[in-house]
Amino acid sequence: MNFITFQETTLRNFTQAVFKKIGCNDEHAALATDVLIRSDLRGIDSHGVARLSGYVRLWEKQRINATPDIRIVHQTPTTATIDGDAGLGLVVAPFAMQVAISKAEKYGSGWVSVKNSNHFGIAGYHALLAVEKEMIGISMTNASPLVAPTYANERLLGTNPMCYAFPAGKYPPLVVDMATAAAANGKLEIAQRANKSIPEGWVQDANGNQATNPNELKQGGSLLPLGSDKDHGSHKGYGLGATVDILSAVLSGANYGPWVPPFVSFLEPPNDPVGDGIGHFLGAMRVDGFRPVQDFKDHLDNWISRFKSAKTVDPKHQVIIPGEPEYTFEQERKKAGIPIIDVVVNDLNELASKLGIAALSIP
Amino acid sequence: MNFITFQETTLRNFTQAVFKKIGCNDEHAALATDVLIRSDLRGIDSHGVARLSGYVRLWEKQRINATPDIRIVHQTPTTATIDGDAGLGLVVAPFAMQVAISKAEKYGSGWVSVKNSNHFGIAGYHALLAVEKEMIGISMTNASPLVAPTYANERLLGTNPMCYAFPAGKYPPLVVDMATAAAANGKLEIAQRANKSIPEGWVQDANGNQATNPNELKQGGSLLPLGSDKDHGSHKGYGLGATVDILSAVLSGANYGPWVPPFVSFLEPPNDPVGDGIGHFLGAMRVDGFRPVQDFKDHLDNWISRFKSAKTVDPKHQVIIPGEPEYTFEQERKKAGIPIIDVVVNDLNELASKLGIAALSIP
Numbered sequence: 138m139n140f141i142t143f144q145e146t147t148l149r150n151f152t153q154a155v156f157k158k159i160g161c162n163d164e165h166a167a168l169a170t171d172v173l174i175r176s177d178l179r180g181i182d183s184h185g186v187a188r189l190s191g192y193v194r195l196w197e198k199q200r201i202n203a204t205p206d207i208r209i210v211h212q213t214p215t216t217a218t219i220d221g222d223a224g225l226g227l228v229v230a231p232f233a234m235q236v237a238i239s240k241a242e243k244y245g246s247g248w249v250s251v252k253n254s255n256h257f258g259i260a261g262y263h264a265l266l267a268v269e270k271e272m273i274g275i276s277m278t279n280a281s282p283l284v285a286p287t288y289a290n291e292r293l294l295g296t297n298p299m300c301y302a303f304p305a306g307k308y309p310p311l312v313v314d315m316a317t318a319a320a321a322n323g324k325l326e327i328a329q330r331a332n333k334s335i336p337e338g339w340v341q342d343a344n345g346n347q348a349t350n351p352n353e354l355k356q357g358g359s360l361l362p363l364g365s366d367k368d369h370g371s372h373k374g375y376g377l378g379a380t381v382d383i384l385s386a387v388l389s390g391a392n393y394g395p396w397v398p399p400f401v402s403f404l405e406p407p408n409d410p411v412g413d414g415i416g417h418f419l420g421a422m423r424v425d426g427f428r429p430v431q432d433f434k435d436h437l438d439n440w441i442s443r444f445k446s447a448k449t450v451d452p453k454h455q456v457i458i459p460g461e462p463e464y465t466f467e468q469e470r471k472k473a474g475i476p477i478i479d480v481v482v483n484d485l486n487e488l489a490s491k492l493g494i495a496a497l498s499i500p
Numbered sequence: 501m502n503f504i505t506f507q508e509t510t511l512r513n514f515t516q517a518v519f520k521k522i523g524c525n526d527e528h529a530a531l532a533t534d535v536l537i538r539s540d541l542r543g544i545d546s547h548g549v550a551r552l553s554g555y556v557r558l559w560e561k562q563r564i565n566a567t568p569d570i571r572i573v574h575q576t577p578t579t580a581t582i583d584g585d586a587g588l589g590l591v592v593a594p595f596a597m598q599v600a601i602s603k604a605e606k607y608g609s610g611w612v613s614v615k616n617s618n619h620f621g622i623a624g625y626h627a628l629l630a631v632e633k634e635m636i637g638i639s640m641t642n643a644s645p646l647v648a649p650t651y652a653n654e655r656l657l658g659t660n661p662m663c664y665a666f667p668a669g670k671y672p673p674l675v676v677d678m679a680t681a682a683a684a685n686g687k688l689e690i691a692q693r694a695n696k697s698i699p700e701g702w703v704q705d706a707n708g709n710q711a712t713n714p715n716e717l718k719q720g721g722s723l724l725p726l727g728s729d730k731d732h733g734s735h736k737g738y739g740l741g742a743t744v745d746i747l748s749a750v751l752s753g754a755n756y757g758p759w760v761p762p763f764v765s766f767l768e769p770p771n772d773p774v775g776d777g778i779g780h781f782l783g784a785m786r787v788d789g790f791r792p793v794q795d796f797k798d799h800l801d802n803w804i805s806r807f808k809s810a811k812t813v814d815p816k817h818q819v820i821i822p823g824e825p826e827y828t829f830e831q832e833r834k835k836a837g838i839p840i841i842d843v844v845v846n847d848l849n850e851l852a853s854k855l856g857i858a859a860l861s862i863p
Contacts, residue, residue, distance in 0.1 A: 214608055216789030216790055246579055273751075289807075289813070293806070301739075315740075363726060427574060432753070440756055444742075448652065450653045450707075
């Protein structure tokens, strides 16, 4: 595996050109690009430009609408349901979060459930939009079914991530951004490529037995919920995945459970949909709706200091503050550039050739 | 172990007499009783009348105020911070949820962070108050430190439960009510009493090694977050526990992390508090703030039907809908009575004798 390091701007210009070429207006192209590049900057390589050709394939299949009319279809002062009009989740979710933020500005909090959307990138991006406004940001999305609930031998839930982001003072924002499965699909793909076995507790095979071969997922197996098995609390991971599914889709009118359309274009969506597209849930709460912002930040800083200096099992591993590794990546990669694996670079350049735009210039 | 079965009313009258005897007014005594009895009805025996003498011991130490002046100290139309005045969490949390509900009635949603409180019983009780009003209920609380974050060899978080409750149509409410540790302390106590070993992944010993002896927790060990180890996502359980701690305490001005005062009266609270008492976080969102209630219920019923009928690994274990076992217990125990283990009956009658009230009449 070889990596080629690109400056952020090079990747931005390329990605924006792709989104414009499929018909996104300038604003939407810039926004969708920002979500993907920020993922790469933050070290979450699985959700950045590596997915770009996947979005384009969904657009080719007319499952993504490049010129959506995103609109509020139901609301109260602090709640809303948004119809994403089959747009890119990368555009629909930030729109929805802005609605949540403006409701919070007026009334203290804002909550938006979204239907008829698509994959929204990293949950953290959207939650951090609220943090910039001195708010607590919450974001969730459902996703195509890969996870078997406790006792099930069937994929009924996506890896359904949830994110909570909090503004700190002298420290970077504290960002809990997690799939509700024991291990997200990206980790399996890495093991599949490297032909390595995986720990028990990530996957069950087609018969519902624990599997250590990462390919079992492609052969009728399922991912397992956070907790891995009943003894270790997999019913809790299942409950969290269910919560995300209900807030994102049962509440908005999107598809849920096994009806969520797949992200990959070669799999067709179920032919008996129970709603529109996939769903998200976004929320914002003003910190100063509860206490003065500086008081909150001082105490969150104190919380972070205390946890960072905790006694550890092994001196090589300090306690990690949620969101800190991503923040460190972001500072480094903004300066040193973003390493992209060669298979992704090739994929992007095939995409460029297909769309008739300039290839990525190799530095 | 022997169980004695009491009618609900017998336990209610007894519990109410205890709370009145320590100085609670009639309303508070009835409310605190309702929280405990509902826990026993729902089969969560660890959080019901088994805890009654624990609350009284904290009152004896003047760490619980039986006549609190519970008040809103900061608010916007949809957010509030409440000072529980060191009252019973069993009374403070329902008060806070009523504030959240009345804000939601006006503006669509309501969110309340609580400081200066005590143990609030089962999280599900409070969330279900919102469900009765056709709202989604959310409740969380921090708790005294027992859990070591990933890589830590120190207890920094409580088992910090979170609960999400949703109104269904023909089915009972869907209630996700879970500790963010791999196994809650109650499960360990059962293993300790039975002198049985526990699975790896629940506890680490004083050196940070995986332990299967449940007594290691009392000998300097720690509970582990949901996920159990880094490979299986313990950083996610740690992140969830952190989220509960921040929303409940950093946001309200309660104690957080290792500063949370212990529930047991024989351990003194830290002498360098960073806030007041323990903290909770409660929220309510009107379902019809997003879509008509009947549409939501119809789809949630469909979700539940689909999951209940899922293909299973083992025909003996159907997929369980979160909250369904507790609902079944509640229907059964309302009719057949509540079985209480003899050690708890003895404990309650010692309490009666100490307080000078009538003993529980053994049926």
